[in-house]
């Protein structure tokens with residue numbers, strides 16, 4: 001039996017692992033990652049699918065632990081090349097299906113809903129789905145009962161003893177498995193491993209929201225949170241309705257998810273309290289609560305548009321209060337700050353998690369991780385879901401809880417674990433590079449393209465254009481020098497003319513030396529001479545593009 005990590009170990013996002021028993025593969029999640037600031041122009045990052053494509057006939061299915069995009073968003077790409085059923089809670093499957101439907105892949109994708117606490121067999125895999133609390137409802141930890149013992153994967157989780165829906169992380173079942181058959185290997189969420197203490201219960205956010213709403217009575221309140229955070233939406237709606245407001249959603253994903261969650265009975269908002277956004281404009285401000293997308297400052301989101309005064313739905317005024325019921329995920333801090341700033345400029349009152357406890361994390365902190373380790377008593381341990389430092393922190397916690405350090409395998413993307421009678425050991429590796437999505441292109445841009453974009457963004461470009469008469473051994477036209485983003489000198493014309501002269505001299509010398517009139521070699525001369533001139537004169541290193549054309 002092996003486990004191959006294809007994403008999520010070394011970054012937050014693109015979670016994907018392949019579990020293999022008797023030559024069959026069960027995927028555990030298939031997510032996307034949002035691009036980092038230096039990934040210019042990249043829309044999304046996917047797990048490296050090379051290994052899965054090469055073994056597509058062996059894929060039995062994909063278990064979706066919960067409905068977040070860092071666990072489900074990659075499916076609409078992988079399912080283009082491979083076909084297999086998806087397994088998850090009804091809500092998880094409902095959240096995952098949007099992107100799959102948009103990609104036109106729904107018809108050939110079977111969905112297998114599974115219930116809390118149920119045990120199912122898929123080919124050689126015997127899986128048990130154990131409820132966990134997280135920032136989206138109905139997530140699972142998964143126990144794989146295998147000939148090599150029981151492997152427990154926590155999924156994204158926290159231990160919320162007072163969850164909004166009363167559905168707690170099922171510690172009793174985990175404990176029973178540990179007692180009965182023992183847990184051979186534990187794979188656990190490391191996102192908050194370097195945060196001390198215990199995460200706050202989601203219901204504490206409801207209490208804070210109640211106070212915030214009361215303090216802003218009479219004003220229109222616009223809240224923003226993750227569209228998949230159904231329990232947050234529930235608490236916002238509850239508080240709003242309790243204080244005499246009606247609720248309207250704003251943003252496509254919020255609208256879709258609210259509809260889905262109400263259909264599935266996961267979200268309860270009475271029909272007469274849920275209004276269309278078009279119907280709330282005329283109501284007194286103190287009777288309206290809008291629940292919007294855009295809590296991460298996403299530039300095209302409903303909230304960003306309102307902050308930029310460009311929303312066709314709502315115009316914000318100093319009579320409005322915006323509550324950001326969220327925490328920026330790493331990388332989004334700047335975007336969120338910009339939105340908050342723009343809101344203040346409109347005179348809007350803003351409440352965010354820095355001012356009031358209007359957000360609680362969905363991931364277990366150190367004390368909760370210790371609780372899981374204490375209950376499950378794993379023989380072997382591998383931290384998952386986190387940047388490298390999160391994984392290391394989690395490994396240290398496990399060692400502190402008595403797991404033999406020799407039995408803690410710290411893995412990264414591409415690593416393979418082998419589980420045999422001898423124990424759990426690291427095997428080989430498989431390709432696990434970042435797979436970039438840019439527009440319609442998947443995987444056709446690599447590090448080279450990103451490096452070029454970085455240079456263009458930071459230094460600009462200088463294009464040197466000239467024509468060569470190879471037979472006459474002379475420059476027929478040019479050189480002309482054109483630049484973008486290189487300099488804003490007082491006299492750029494002069495610099496460009498000088499650059500052209502330098503290139504001309506260098507070329508003339510090369511030609512006079514009597515070498516072969518090879519276009520590629522001449523381009524090198526152009527690049528080198530222009531590059532040296534630009535660097536000497538401006539101390540900058542723009543991209544030099546030599547265009548040498550034969551007449």
Ligand SMILES: [Zn+2]
Nearest residue numbers: 066068134156
């Ligand atoms: Zn999650």
Ligand SMILES: [Zn+2]
Nearest residue numbers: 068070071156
């Ligand atoms: Zn996650």
